[in-house]
Amino acid sequence: MSNISSVNIFICDLPTVRPHKLAIPYSIPDQSPTGEFLGYMEQHPMRPAHEHLMFKADGHETLITQVFFEGDKWMETDVAEGVRDELITKLIDKGDHKVASLDFVMRKL
Template identity: 75%
Template sequence: MQQQQVTKKNERVEEVFNLFITHIQRFLEEAKLNHEEYTNFVKWADRLGRKGELPLFADVFFETHVLNAMYSDKPGTQPSLLGPYFLEGSPLIESVPGQPCVLTQRPDEDGEVFYFKGNVKNTDGKPLANTKVEIWHNDNSAKYSGFDSDAPKYNLRGHLYTDDNGDFEVKTIVPLPYSIPTEGPTGEFLTYMDQHSMRPAHLHIMFEKEAHETLITQVFFEGDEWLDTDVAEGVRPDLMTKLEDHGDHKRASLDFIMRTDE
């Protein structure tokens, strides 16, 4: 006889689930859906899951609000979306003293040459040396390597470490604005809402340092036409910087503040 697996009660799961169900029930009462509308919603939600788009939908419509609730009243750099295009195992970018690290890229990588500088401190203003800095972004066709792209798996991806002053600099190309996928249920939902699918150009950066909270954030550029209407609502004022034109290349910089573990 097969022994039944015993699952221990989790009070936090129970608390959140009950709150979720309560709000869904209130939503259904307030929206006054008829049975056809309710059935269509259930079928749409089923397609969302079967197409594997639940993480995408959650990124676009929920994650920003989770982050706001967690960090809006805390010191330090505001986090932003991890996004669906992160890949584990990016290569280490070797540093040469006095020179920027070069993000992994093809020899003939198309795009505007871009130098990005940053500095990392804690909330007390102490520079954080040897902080791991993971960077990834899209290419000049607005695609991410490893996802719907013919580029090598870790193209325009890599990690490096800050120097003794908490500084780092990377040479790459300027990222582009892009549309989230629109062929599936998420795009269908945006059409119903008469909402565009664009995200402003951005760098993804993740900082990891012992005894500090991992900081997952993004860097945006002043003047981008999609800043105010980012479909994922991921833009924060303190995550914007100026993209400076130096003729044959662009430059930008931004400082970051990490919170210590509580």
């Protein structure tokens, strides 16, 4: 595993990036052939709440990922099947803000 290194420094203040908005579940467009296809599959069009993140570090491949939040009712049936246990975190209420923690690994170039 010499081409892998752990990166554990990441600070993200979502309220600064998007004031007063946390990630919320949403529906993918379903008024099209995609919606018709989902109907045939008896599949809902919902994605669980998540945030997209991109990490860049000198000497490492860029990492683009998603983070999901524990307790979302759409987690088990995500239409995109993007949820992975290692991408789920718990938001902890700290009064005026929430915190979460996850570890990410970046590959060395």
